[in-house]
Amino acid sequence: MWRDVIAKSPALTRGHVNLGAALMDISLIEAEQSLQRAVALDPDHSYGLIMLGLLYIRQNRLDEAIAVLHRALASKKEQRTAMVCDSLGIAYRKTGNYAAAIRYGQMALQADPNYLDALINLGVVFERTGEYDRAESFFREARARGADGVDLYNNWGITAHTMGKTDRAIELFREALRRNPDHIETHYNLGVALGEKGMVEEAQAEMKKAMHLRMQLQGGKGSGEN
Known part of the structure; x- marks a missing residue:
């Protein structure tokens, strides 16, 4: 579908972003190519930057992920504060910077108290830090809210x-x-x-x-x- 859209409108940033997102479970190489095209067309496209950051996290390219996600956080276009802060929390957790992971997870919840992924990811961070009861409390809260x-x-x-x-x-x-x-x-x-x-x-x-x-x-x- 999105290949057809891009064929008709090759300068459509959203088309490249959506194609990249769809390809992330098929080929990370092709997904990165699509997302790179998207942010080349619009360097401040927040959702495109977030998806590129998530792709880098999957590839364990964590420094690149953090850099591109901070660009997304600074962007004013299609801003998704909870999503980008939660994604930064994941990236920092994977680097072992648990303090930053907690800070950005909490920022995600401040932006959207019902952002369930942030509750789950904070639970994961506290499991990593050995605060198991606190981790379980986040998992319970996530389930209570519908996760x-x-x-x-x-x-x-x-x-x-x-x-x-x-x-x-x-x-x-x-x-x-x-x-x-x-x-x-x-x-x-x-x-x-x-x-x-x-x-x-x-x-x-x-x-x-x-x-x-x-x-x-x-x-x-x-x-x-x-």
């Missing part, structure tokens, strides 16, 4: 597992897989937890599923991804 996706339950399961609540972690990982049966990380995490409970055959089945899905993913995407 119900695989990221919520997988990350909550990781926290429960780290706290030694293996049975609870297994429940949460299974909840995650009910939302997305093909989530590789959750199959792996569930396999680890089941193995700790001595459920060897079930653990091996989850590990094999994770490996199979990983091989499918690598076989179906272009090179240049991390």
Whole structure:
């Protein structure tokens, strides 16, 4: 669809942004090309800059992600403050700068108290800092406000597992897989937890599923991804 739109209107920034967003689960190389075209056409296009930043996060190009996301935050065009602050929080978390990750996560919630991804991502940060009860409080708050996706339950399961609540972690990982049966990380995490409970055959089945899905993913995407 968006290729057709661009063919008719090659200078349409939104077309290049939407094509890039659609390609992120197919080929990061092509996605980056589309998003780079978008921000070349309009260097202040906030959503295009955010999507480019998220792509860089996926590729673990964190310095580039942070730089482009700060450009998005400074932009006044199609401003999405909660989304860009949450994305900055993710990038800083991945660099190990947890103080900055918390600061930008809180800024995302100040911009939009109902931005559920920020609640989940703050929970992840506090799991990383060892503040497990606080992490769980963010996951509970996210669920209470309507979050119900695989990221919520997988990350909550990781926290429960780290706290030694293996049975609870297994429940949460299974909840995650009910939302997305093909989530590789959750199959792996569930396999680890089941193995700790001595459920060897079930653990091996989850590990094999994770490996199979990983091989499918690598076989179906272009090179240049991390």
